[in-house]
């Protein structure tokens with residue numbers, strides 16, 4: 001439970017925020033909205049708005065702690081049950097959350113806290129998803145790919161394109177399976193792998209899709225040396241054997257010849273390494289969100305009730321690179337507020353360090369006070 005005084009304080013600030021700031025949502029009349037309070041992200045859904053003015057009015061009057069909307073488009077977004085809404089298509093969405101990366105730092109600070117390493121790792125994964133998959137393999141243009149900060153631990157990607165608009169849940173699942181590298185069949189990339197006494201042919205770094213990714217990954221792995229291979233679970237003796245022949249192997253892979261080094265049981269050997277490589281690739285997307293067209297996700301430009309940060313729209317890949325959630329997502333002002341901080345890890349907001357604190361009354365700018373209080377690690381003093 002959020003402290004009662006904090007909830008009252010935060011509600012009034014959210015209200016003031018929405019009186020001053022219009023939220024910016026496209027295709028309002030076709031989307032379903034859901035709202036939550038500080039205890040539950042979605043406590044009320046099946047809400048529709050006929051116009052932008054109606055939505056702004058609602059926001060200013062209710063100032064919900066969480067605002068979510070559908071990536072799906074409906075003829076009657078408020079209809080219920082779901083079948084009565086008249087679904088006619090959906091954006092393709094990807095939900096990337098630092099928690100899903102299982103980073104080592106999370107063992108130290110827990111999964112609800114987000115450190116600098118969490119922020120930069122999830123941003124890297126988001127850029128990778130766009131640059132390595134969505135643009136080259138699926139051919140989406142940068143214009144079709146909309147990115148926004150989730151307001152807490154990650155990013156949301158939404159793609160609006162005629163090519164995917166009417167895809168059903170199964171087809172969406174196939175897309176996320178492809179990205180995650182699930183079910184990669186070695187024979188598809190190494191056509192001769194199960195034939196005895198034949199040259200092992202495989203993908204080249206310049207190949208399209210996963211083939212090229214496997215070839216480039218293998219070269220990177222060889223360049224990374226023994227420790228990198230060991231970290232992936234490759235036996236040290238195998239790693240050394242590969243490294244001894246490194247330049248020949250790399251030259252071979254560059255032209256699709258994976259037979260530069262003689263290995264017995266090559267199917268198992270290469271298969272094992274490729275599997276280890278791909279498993280690491282994409283833990284980062286929540287596949288259920290991509291598949292579930294009825295899922296509601298944070299509406300861009302609204303506040304996140306667990307942080308007080310704005311789910312900012314990010315204009316381009318280039319601006320994502322420079323985006324700092326704890327600076328560019330800050331919604332509240334800098335007037336001093338006295339709070340009682342419990343156990344709080346150090347964090348940075350607007351390039352300023354706060355904490356670490358351990359049961360201490362501190363005076364901090366409003367934005368930092370809200371962040372700690374909504375993260376439930378501080379209360380009003």
Ligand SMILES: [Zn+2]
Pocket residue numbers: 103105106109113114115116117118119
């Ligand atoms: Zn972390």
